Amino acid sequence: MIEDILSAGVRIAAPIAFACLGELINQRSGIMNLGIEGIMLISAFSGFAGAFLTGSLLVGVLFGLIAGALMGLLVGVLSIKLKANQVIAGIAIWIFGVGLSIYAYRAIFGGMSIPPTIEGFKATPIPILGDIPVIGEILFRQNVLVYLSYLLVFALWFILIRTKLGLKITAVGEDPKVADISGINVFKMRYFAVIAGSALIGLGGAYLPLAYIHTFAENVVSGRGWIAFSLVIFGRWHPLKTFAAALMFGIIDASQLYIQGSGFAVPLELMLMLPYLFTILVLVIGGTKSGMPASLGKPYSRE
Numbered sequence: 001m002i003e004d005i006l007s008a009g010v011r012i013a014a015p016i017a018f019a020c021l022g023e024l025i026n027q028r029s030g031i032m033n034l035g036i037e038g039i040m041l042i043s044a045f046s047g048f049a050g051a052f053l054t055g056s057l058l059v060g061v062l063f064g065l066i067a068g069a070l071m072g073l074l075v076g077v078l079s080i081k082l083k084a085n086q087v088i089a090g091i092a093i094w095i096f097g098v099g100l101s102i103y104a105y106r107a108i109f110g111g112m113s114i115p116p117t118i119e120g121f122k123a124t125p126i127p128i129l130g131d132i133p134v135i136g137e138i139l140f141r142q143n144v145l146v147y148l149s150y151l152l153v154f155a156l157w158f159i160l161i162r163t164k165l166g167l168k169i170t171a172v173g174e175d176p177k178v179a180d181i182s183g184i185n186v187f188k189m190r191y192f193a194v195i196a197g198s199a200l201i202g203l204g205g206a207y208l209p210l211a212y213i214h215t216f217a218e219n220v221v222s223g224r225g226w227i228a229f230s231l232v233i234f235g236r237w238h239p240l241k242t243f244a245a246a247l248m249f250g251i252i253d254a255s256q257l258y259i260q261g262s263g264f265a266v267p268l269e270l271m272l273m274l275p276y277l278f279t280i281l282v283l284v285i286g287g288t289k290s291g292m293p294a295s296l297g298k299p300y301s302r303e
Contacts, residue, residue, distance in 0.1 A: 005254050006138045010146060013250025015040070015207040017149045019228035020235070020242045021156055022068070022200030028160065028237060029193030030173035031079050032297040034090020035071070037225030038097020039198055040205030043067040045101040047206025048216040049108060051118050060118075060210050061145075061203070068202015071097065072195040080190050083299035094225075102218050109216075120214040121145055145203075145211045149243075152200070157239040169193050173293035176300040186300050204228070227279050236291035252278050 019036055026033040033039075046067035051060030071093065078089040109116050121143040125131075129140040139150075160166035168189050171179040176186040204224070209216045227249060235242030 001258075003134060003137045005258050006251060007141065008257070009251030009254035010138060010142060010247065011212065011250070012253045013246045014142075014146045014149050015204040015212065016224050016228050016231065016249060017153070017243055017246040018204030018207060019201045019225060020231050020246050021149075021152055021239060022197040022202075022204065023228055023232050024235075024237060024239060024242055025156070025169065025193050025197030025200065026072075026075075027232060027296055028173045028293055029169045029190045029197075030176060030293055030295045030298065030300070031075065031190055031194045032086045032090065033072075033075050033079075033093075033194065033198065033201075034087060034229065035075060035093025035097065035225075036201055036228055037221055037223070038094040038101075039068055039071040039201045040208075040221045040225050041097045041101040041219070042071060043202030043205030044208050044220050045104055045216055046202075048118065048209035049104070051210060052116055057118075057121060057210055061206055064202045064206025064210070065199045066202075068205065069195050069199040071202065072198025073191075075198060076191045076194045079194070079299065080187055083301065086297045086299075098219070105216055105218065115215055115217075117215045118209065120209070121211040143211050145207050153239050153243040160239065170293070172300075173295055176295055180300075180302065190300075201225075201228075223276070227276075230279050233292075237293065238291065249278060 019040060023033055023036055043064040047060040047064030049060075050063030051057050054060075075089065075093055078084045078092070079086050123141055123143055125136075126140040126147070130136045132140065158166075160170065168179070168184050169192075171182070171184060172186045172189045172193075179189075180186050205221060208220050213220065228246070231245040231249065232242055235245045
């Protein structure tokens with residue numbers, strides 16, 4: 001039973017983990033992207049439409065990444081070029097994403113009497129590792145996108161902590177003026193970070209139809225974008241800590257699903273609230289600014 005809950009928790013955590021890592025890149029460069037929910041919705045639709053129309057899940061993944069990157073470019077134009085208030089810009093991206101995803105879905109699939117579905121990614125055990133007792137069942141009998149999340153979290157940790165690129169991203173988020181004086185192109189670096197990070201957020205959105213529910217529905221993201229935003233804060237803008245927070249959320253969500261299915265006399269509404277109560281607790285505990293990039297949310301202008 002415990003193994004099943006933990007295994008399901010890892011699968012549930014994967015889209016949030018992708019979104020967390022993408023938002024972490026955004027924020028480490030100084031861009032507060034509040035449009036995660038909208039980006040995930042558009043990417044979820046794009047990934048589903050690409051996979052459904054071409055019959056290829058890889059095309060669906062590619063469409064999700066491209067949709068996320070394009071939305072990231074829009075975030076960059078608003079926040080970097082136009083120097084718009086990043087909170088207002090993020091909310092605008094969110095609303096835009098909700099509206100566009102609904103419109104596009106109805107325009108393409110609205111005439112179907114039966115909601116369209118796809119054959120999503122299946123669990124693919126990793127040889128040898130999948131046979132390890134307990135750990136193998138939980139971590140190494142998942143689908144390929146879950147395995148990709150494992151690789152990405154360590155790759156992002158290495159890039160941010162151990163490479164010049166990571167140091168440049170961190171520098172423009174901490175003190176863009178000093179970074180500019182040092183020869184770093186602040187604008188290009190922030191554009192790169194927000195586009196690359198939003199592509200990862202898009203991958204989180206595409207995961208939902210491609211590897212979780214195998215269809216698209218309006219508001220399929222269901223608040224996961226806002227949860228990802230809070231988990232980045234809880235993880236102190238550190239890839240490994242943020243990924244661990246996403247796993248915690250996934251396990252709690254899986255636990256409430258198991259309790260519902262077990263027939264315990266617990267109000268359904270209370271069970272549905274559990275993951276979001278955890279998110280509120282995360283914000284309360286992680287509400288400190290410790291580790292926050294010093295120039296987060298502040299547009300930069302050369303004097």
